[in-house]
Amino acid sequence: MAGSGTAHLRPADEVLLQVTDLVVEFPASKGRTVKAVSGISFDLAPGETLGLVGESGCGKSTTGRAILQLPKPTGGSVVLDGEDLASLDDKTMRQRRTKLQMIFQDPISSLNPRRMIGEVVAEPLNVWGPKNKDEQWNIVARILDQVGVDPGPARYKRPHEFSGGQCQRISIARALVMDPQLIICDEPVSALDVSIQAQILNLLDDLKGQHGLTLVFIAHDLAVVKNISDRVAVMYLGKMCEISEADELYSTPAHPYTELLLGSSPVPDPTVDVDDIRVIEGELPSPLAPPSGCRFRTRCPLADEICAAEEPLMRRVGDDHFVACHHPLIEPWDDAGSAATPVGITAPQEGNAPTV
Amino acid sequence: MENEIRVGRTPARRESVGEPLLVVDDLRTQFAVAAGAVRAVDGVSFSLDRGKTLGVVGESGSGKTVLSRSIMGLNTSSNASTTGSVLYAGDEMIGKSAKEKKILWGAEMAMVFQDPMTSLNPVVTIGRQLTEHVRYHLDMGRKEADEVAIALLKSVHIPEAETRLDNYPHQMSGGMRQRVCIAIALACGPRMLFADEPTTALDVTVQHQILNLLAEQQRDRAMAMILVTHDLGVVAGRTDEIMVMYAGKVAEKAPTAKLFSEMRHPYTQGLLWSIPKVTQAKHTRLNAIPGRPPNLIDPPPGCKFAPRCAYAQDICRAEDPELRSIDSADHLFACHFPVGTPEGEEAFERNIAAEYPPALAAAGKLRASEEVMG
Numbered sequence: 001m002a003g004s005g006t007a008h009l010r011p012a013d014e015v016l017l018q019v020t021d022l023v024v025e026f027p028a029s030k031g032r033t034v035k036a037v038s039g040i041s042f043d044l045a046p047g048e049t050l051g052l053v054g055e056s057g058c059g060k061s062t063t064g065r066a067i068l069q070l071p072k073p074t075g076g077s078v079v080l081d082g083e084d085l086a087s088l089d090d091k092t093m094r095q096r097r098t099k100l101q102m103i104f105q106d107p108i109s110s111l112n113p114r115r116m117i118g119e120v121v122a123e124p125l126n127v128w129g130p131k132n133k134d135e136q137w138n139i140v141a142r143i144l145d146q147v148g149v150d151p152g153p154a155r156y157k158r159p160h161e162f163s164g165g166q167c168q169r170i171s172i173a174r175a176l177v178m179d180p181q182l183i184i185c186d187e188p189v190s191a192l193d194v195s196i197q198a199q200i201l202n203l204l205d206d207l208k209g210q211h212g213l214t215l216v217f218i219a220h221d222l223a224v225v226k227n228i229s230d231r232v233a234v235m236y237l238g239k240m241c242e243i244s245e246a247d248e249l250y251s252t253p254a255h256p257y258t259e260l261l262l263g264s265s266p267v268p269d270p271t272v273d274v275d276d277i278r279v280i281e282g283e284l285p286s287p288l289a290p291p292s293g294c295r296f297r298t299r300c301p302l303a304d305e306i307c308a309a310e311e312p313l314m315r316r317v318g319d320d321h322f323v324a325c326h327h328p329l330i331e332p333w334d335d336a337g338s339a340a341t342p343v344g345i346t347a348p349q350e351g352n353a354p355t356v
Numbered sequence: 357m358e359n360e361i362r363v364g365r366t367p368a369r370r371e372s373v374g375e376p377l378l379v380v381d382d383l384r385t386q387f388a389v390a391a392g393a394v395r396a397v398d399g400v401s402f403s404l405d406r407g408k409t410l411g412v413v414g415e416s417g418s419g420k421t422v423l424s425r426s427i428m429g430l431n432t433s434s435n436a437s438t439t440g441s442v443l444y445a446g447d448e449m450i451g452k453s454a455k456e457k458k459i460l461w462g463a464e465m466a467m468v469f470q471d472p473m474t475s476l477n478p479v480v481t482i483g484r485q486l487t488e489h490v491r492y493h494l495d496m497g498r499k500e501a502d503e504v505a506i507a508l509l510k511s512v513h514i515p516e517a518e519t520r521l522d523n524y525p526h527q528m529s530g531g532m533r534q535r536v537c538i539a540i541a542l543a544c545g546p547r548m549l550f551a552d553e554p555t556t557a558l559d560v561t562v563q564h565q566i567l568n569l570l571a572e573q574q575r576d577r578a579m580a581m582i583l584v585t586h587d588l589g590v591v592a593g594r595t596d597e598i599m600v601m602y603a604g605k606v607a608e609k610a611p612t613a614k615l616f617s618e619m620r621h622p623y624t625q626g627l628l629w630s631i632p633k634v635t636q637a638k639h640t641r642l643n644a645i646p647g648r649p650p651n652l653i654d655p656p657p658g659c660k661f662a663p664r665c666a667y668a669q670d671i672c673r674a675e676d677p678e679l680r681s682i683d684s685a686d687h688l689f690a691c692h693f694p695v696g697t698p699e700g701e702e703a704f705e706r707n708i709a710a711e712y713p714p715a716l717a718a719a720g721k722l723r724a725s726e727e728v729m730g
Contacts, residue, residue: 195630221632222560227632228638260561265560266564277564
């Protein structure tokens with residue numbers, strides 16, 4: 001399903017960021033094109049956290065980077081605070097990037113090993129902030145303290161003297177030092193141990209309150225994404241499958257892919273019988289030649305002819321719950337925008353659809 | 357009752373019913389480094405029956421990987437030393453020469469590693485890598501070995517197995533490569549499989565497929581397995597017993613259901629509480645374990661977990677607790693103030709009253725910036 005459409009977007013004056021029909025393609029050998037992101041749309045209200053989930057290769061990291069115009073998207077618009085970033089020249093974009101920051105997956109390699117922590121965190125200030133070293137240090141020390149790194153001893157140390165968790169805290173401090181409007185977190189906890197992961201998730205939650213942050217949180221772990229996000233968007237092979245308020249997405253997934261993804265997530269409970277869980281068969285198709293129609297149809301238990309012929313559009317299935325699927329697991333609302341009377345699981349089309 | 361089965365160069369199999377397949381006793385592995393000795397595995401004992409699965413759980417640096425490498429005898433670097441006893445089918449592994457171990461590796465015990473991207477040789481075809489030890493151990497010709505390889509690839513559900521033999525690893529996805537690694541490990545029909553974080557580098561959907569594959573192969577071959585992971589979710593439904601390790605020692609060991617329902621060690625509880633769960637509402641505060649694992653060079657006296665423990669009292673910082681049990685002999689834990697006992701609850705209440713940071717963190721009442729602890 002994995003389709004297009006903009007039914008789920010909110011009015012432009014209510015949102016901080018609006019991404020419409022974002023397309024990112026990379027040239028490959030023999031004149032082919034890698035279709036990494038193919039027309040996805042989403043928006044973010046101020047102070048909101050949007051989780052982006054999907055398997056590797058679904059385009060979630062590319063989406064995050066395209067918001068920052070790294071690289072510039074092939075098509076579509078990225079409107080931040082009323083300004084289309086894709087239309088800006090390089091010089092203006094450089095200025096706007098101070099409002100956008102990124103936290104990367106590997107905390108140790110995202111910090112320059114040859115520089116001291118005091119310098120690493122103060123670097124953005126060298127370009128855009130106060131030039132006075134004492135003033136800079138006041139800001140840096142305050143932020144380091146907020147992320148739980150003791151500023152005094154850390155100032156003259158280098159990244160290798162810190163653990164992975166500590167380095168991730170320092171990366172977060174570096175992202176916060178410019179007081180950004182939006183932070184893109186690209187798998188910020190996947191490289192960390194569970195106990196440290198919990199600390200970082202708690203930290204991001206605390207900082208959101210203190211700084212009024214708006215976050216895009218990219219991860220493959222569904223439980224992690226739910227913990228941090230207000231809304232969650234599920235991606236598959238460069239397309240958006242489903243976007244919803246977080247609790248609702250997990251309790252009543254509308255897209256077959258979301259349901260299968262939820263089933264695959266390991267649960268720390270021995271009473272859950274792993275043999276009962278449905279598995280997604282096969283592997284992600286190549287983004288060089290994605291399937292026609294709905295991109296998930298090759299692995300979807302509900303797929304039939306219409307899925308191959310027509311790409312599904314985003315439809316409303318709940319108050320803040322949208323799905324791009326021809327056979328959603330929840331009855332979609334009618335065009336007038338009110339809930340259809342019978343809400344329940346739709347039966348698969350008889351005859352041509354294999355049962356789940 | 358003993359009967360011998362011998363094929364090719366594989367060692368004689370002594371099948372004695374009733375005895376555990378693997379008995380590890382007081383295993384210690386240390387690495388000499390400039391700053392001192394790193395005690396990576398510090399006195400671990402357990403036994404494993406044929407066909408059973410043991411989950412070994414711990415964070416990085418807990419010694420779980422070194423433990424499985426020590427049992428197999430793979431710690432060959434000159435600064436490593438292993439003492440204690442590892443009886444495999446009644447045969448002592450510690451002190452065996454490389455030549456003696458070579459006969460066992462692959463044929464009797466095999467390992468699946470974490471990273472399928474780097475554990476295969478990038479310049480050798482899948483077919484050659486699959487048949488290398490089949491030909492060595494079972495004395496097969498190339499043609500015969502190729503047939504075995506095709507059958508193996510089919511058994512791990514790789515489509516078009518015949519055409520895959522000439523592929524190089526880079527032509528396959530991560531999940532496919534891990535299937536190949538499993539096929540290589542299973543090729544000579546080992547009775548003991550070590551799976552060291554076999555799914556950590558893979559997506560959740562592929563992880564589920566690979567874990568199902570391992571379980572299926574284990575059932576079909578009546579193989580014993582040690583599943584090493586940092587994820588309690590991975591071992592929950594797939595093991596008979598779980599051993600939780602911390603700082604090279606066993607913190608708790610119990611049958612899987614009992615470990616989850618009656619966990620005794622505060623570290624096990626902390627690990628479980630740290631994991632975000634899909635059943636929790638969004639923005640649920642995680643009860644994190646504050647601080648980080650200790651340095652294994654000259655660790656402080658007492659329980660190694662004490663500085664991060666919500667239950668810690670003075671005795672914990674002075675005396676290292678012995679492994680013991682209270683209600684049943686198969687549930688062992690090393691703790692002075694176990695979870696769920698009156699003395700444990702009392703210690704926790706006392707720490708909360710004293711606003712001891714680890715206790716506050718366990719109750720979800722500590723600011724995240726204070727969870728670092730130094």
